[in-house]
Amino acid sequence: MGDxxxxxxxxxxxxxxxxxxxxxxxxxPPARGAAEVxxxxxxxxxxxxxxxxxxxxxxxxxxxxxASPPFQDDWALPGGLVRVDEDLDASARxxxxxxxGVAASGHLEQLRTYGRPDRDPRARVVSVAYLALLPNxxxxxxxxxxxxxxxxxxxxxxxxxxxxxxxxxHPAIVAxxxxxxxxxxEYTPLAAAFCEEPFTLADLRRxxxxxxxxxxxxxxxxxxxxxxxxxxxxxxxxxxxxxxxRPAELYRRGSATAxxxxxxxxxx
Amino acid sequence: MGDxxxxxxxxxxxxxxxxxxxxxxxxxPPARGAAEVxxxxxxxxxxxxxxxxxxxxxxxxxxxxxASPPFQDDWALPGGLVRVDEDLDASARxxxxxxxGVAASGHLEQLRTYGRPDRDPRARVVSVAYLALLPNxxxxxxxxxxxxxxxxxxxxxxxxxxxxxxxxxHPAIVAxxxxxxxxxxEYTPLAAAFCEEPFTLADLRRxxxxxxxxxxxxxxxxxxxxxxxxxxxxxxxxxxxxxxxRPAELYRRGSATAxxxxxxxxxx
DNA sequence: ACAAAAGTGTTAATTGTACACCCATGA
DNA sequence: TCATGGGTGTACAATTAACACTTTTGT
Numbered sequence: 001m002g003d004x005x006x007x008x009x010x011x012x013x014x015x016x017x018x019x020x021x022x023x024x025x026x027x028x029p030p031a032r033g034a035a036e037v038x039x040x041x042x043x044x045x046x047x048x049x050x051x052x053x054x055x056x057x058x059x060x061x062x063x064x065x066x067a068s069p070p071f072q073d074d075w076a077l078p079g080g081l082v083r084v085d086e087d088l089d090a091s092a093r094x095x096x097x098x099x100x101g102v103a104a105s106g107h108l109e110q111l112r113t114y115g116r117p118d119r120d121p122r123a124r125v126v127s128v129a130y131l132a133l134l135p136n137x138x139x140x141x142x143x144x145x146x147x148x149x150x151x152x153x154x155x156x157x158x159x160x161x162x163x164x165x166x167x168x169x170h171p172a173i174v175a176x177x178x179x180x181x182x183x184x185x186e187y188t189p190l191a192a193a194f195c196e197e198p199f200t201l202a203d204l205r206r207x208x209x210x211x212x213x214x215x216x217x218x219x220x221x222x223x224x225x226x227x228x229x230x231x232x233x234x235x236x237x238x239x240x241x242x243x244x245x246r247p248a249e250l251y252r253r254g255s256a257t258a259x260x261x262x263x264x265x266x267x268x
Numbered sequence: 269m270g271d272x273x274x275x276x277x278x279x280x281x282x283x284x285x286x287x288x289x290x291x292x293x294x295x296x297p298p299a300r301g302a303a304e305v306x307x308x309x310x311x312x313x314x315x316x317x318x319x320x321x322x323x324x325x326x327x328x329x330x331x332x333x334x335a336s337p338p339f340q341d342d343w344a345l346p347g348g349l350v351r352v353d354e355d356l357d358a359s360a361r362x363x364x365x366x367x368x369g370v371a372a373s374g375h376l377e378q379l380r381t382y383g384r385p386d387r388d389p390r391a392r393v394v395s396v397a398y399l400a401l402l403p404n405x406x407x408x409x410x411x412x413x414x415x416x417x418x419x420x421x422x423x424x425x426x427x428x429x430x431x432x433x434x435x436x437x438h439p440a441i442v443a444x445x446x447x448x449x450x451x452x453x454e455y456t457p458l459a460a461a462f463c464e465e466p467f468t469l470a471d472l473r474r475x476x477x478x479x480x481x482x483x484x485x486x487x488x489x490x491x492x493x494x495x496x497x498x499x500x501x502x503x504x505x506x507x508x509x510x511x512x513x514r515p516a517e518l519y520r521r522g523s524a525t526a527x528x529x530x531x532x533x534x535x536x
Numbered sequence: 537a538c539a540a541a542a543g544t545g546t547t548a549a550t551t552g553t554a555c556a557c558c559c560a561t562g563a
Numbered sequence: 564t565c566a567t568g569g570g571t572g573t574a575c576a577a578t579t580a581a582c583a584c585t586t587t588t589g590t
Contacts, residue, residue, distance in 0.1 A: 244566060
């Protein structure tokens, strides 16, 4: 190992803390912050949340408009610095609620951590990205409040000219979040996270169709879903028909966490 | 949002930096470290690497024995602090090489980030875990050197009484790494990362059998693999037979990044 | 010649796909 | 009674799983 360069890089998970601080690592009260133990320039830790929902048959992502440089007027994911005593998951929920007023119920999972040294021009910031999925929310959350402007953008518009310009490395984060969501639809019952309970099988099918951009055969979809135990459970009631058509049966989310066999996309 | 609590938590990805520093965020040279921009207690960022390999038909993980508290004499994953100007991926490769002498070629991917506030008793450390897969390495890397003792442990022994005690939250990290590897075998050609080139289809099959703990039918496995374009490419030679039996054809890794259709485990 | 491992062939069972058809409702 | 969407039935295609059989080597 080393040829004299900083031993502090050896710390987490193994020996070496006492080399960095100059005293035995074990004989001290638990430190409250890393700065007390590891001197030198620090790295900030933040979370960013990719919140996806389904609105009018389109997959949409929540973004807020930046009020100041860098990337002024561009659009950014909700997020912010993690507090010293705060768990990462809790931080993601907090940022979502504080910044957009979205109740942080629903599905939330860690996506990936982004740490390119130049991803934020102001400082070294490592960001833990989260993926959140919610049913359609009646009000565009956080719009016309005095806080940052927040709005939904259809993911379809993200690359196009009339779409938003995303700040930082958020284009890559959103793309990764989309891909995660799309592929998790295949082998988990996650599609139901986009549906408000109770929902119909057509609601559920439209989630897949919006995410994959291809129509699915309703009869076969129905059989697939119902043959997977624990995907959905019937609620014993029917939806009010809207504009003709037989009323559909209603379901709620089941207890399954994985789909066997998976519900595979046709082409790739 | 806020009722007076720290606006600095609002920083990354949106407005608020100037609130934390007291000057415009855009009108300054790029900061070299977050500490200059965001005062207050810092969070340390580290990487930990779950390095898996196949030895004698058993899936093994590389761990080093801790020489000092906390968790003295327990076993820990190779890892350490990320440098201020260092990319996360580069840091993972560096730690692996410095600490265990393992050439960081081969597959390396980000696994997940672990950030429970109490996961390191010394300080708040957020750790970005990586998963590395390598073919069997002739010498137990880093063994009988003056550095930290490093050795392979069969993952089978991890839970048992005669197995190692893992430090910190490393049991969970290793478990997550195993599960990631096991499921990626299904839908990516990652199994070949465990094989030294050139390899036989029997070598490849043994990877699946070790990871999933169940035998696979050799004829059907062969057809599956060969029918997936880009999984493996024939090298045009035969292996030397070992102790009787027809010599097997040799292959090397192909260019495919995904398996369609996937190679699914029988039961779950 | 026999054992062992690689590789080929064949068949039955399972699963996926396409689409015809019936059901229940609003207009 | 027609249009619309929900739900059932069914035949065909594709894939998988199981295993018999042939090939090529070492002993």
